[in-house]
């Protein structure tokens with residue numbers, strides 16, 4: 723099986739959108755799931771959310787930030803090149819059942835992973851407000867796609883270069899005070915997801931986060947992706963990646979994510 727790259731575009735500084743031919747994964751894909759990509763035979767296994775998929779064309783869209791050796795190598799591959807392996811879809815699909823208004827919060831590259839969830843919630847008939855945030859205007863991705871997908875799009879940049887100045891969580895607090903919401907979905911850096919949970923908890927709004935623990939096999943065998951939810955150990959790859967935000971131990975997740983930072987800095 724070869725996984726040919728159909729297109730590859732830079733959509734922000736260091737952020738690449740790649741469309742790959744992967745018919746089996748595309749045919750079985752649901753919002754919220756991910757694939758594990760290996761650029762070449764000796765490459766690292768990179769877990770990436772499927773930002774989009776076309777079941778008829780048999781293609782998947784992945785969006786990734788070039789942060790280390792492996793994502794930079796993937797980013798250098800060109801249309802026509804073949805990726806060695808695309809394993810998936812993995813993880814549990816997003817739950818869209820329920821009623822009432824929803825807010826989807828996406829920070830940085832997490833916006834790419836919020837987009838399919840916002841689409842799935844819209845397809846399920848929900849009213850969807852999206853809050854998208856980036857450090858600065860040049861790092862904001864998928865604005866047009868989100869405008870087409872959701873009922874309302876609100877943007878924040880840390881430096882105020884676009885949208886309102888501040889974090890996505892500042893906008894979230896204001897929306898919750900002013901409106902009535904039954905569901906919040908958040909994806910992005912761990913401190914952002916923790917803050918979202920802290921904001922929504924007193925309002926008792928169901929809040930789901932998509933976690934990004936380190937992964938190796940991504941099939942429930944190695945235990946590298948373990949997280950603590952409701953005081954119990956769960957595996958991000960098979961039990962998640964989505965969990966009840968009010969029950970996640972974010973401090974433990976942050977600690978585990980920083981485990982190899984010195985090695986990444988050394989070899990990345």
Ligand code: NAD
Pocket residue numbers: 828829830831832833835855856857858878879880888889890891909910911912913914917932933934
């Ligand atoms: P970033 O650091 O540029 O932050 C993006 C936005 O998140 C900010 O603009 C802000 O609105 C919000 N944010 C950041 N810190 C916050 C805080 N302390 N409180 C409230 N809001 C905050 O994001 P990035 O560089 O795109 O990603 C950084 C990290 O996020 C990476 O380590 C990456 O692994 C992780 N990430 C996680 C997921 C996931 O699956 N949960 C997805 C993508 C990225």
Ligand code: FES
Pocket residue numbers: 936937938939940941942943944945946947948957958959960
């Ligand atoms: Fe190995 Fe989840 S990545 S068990």
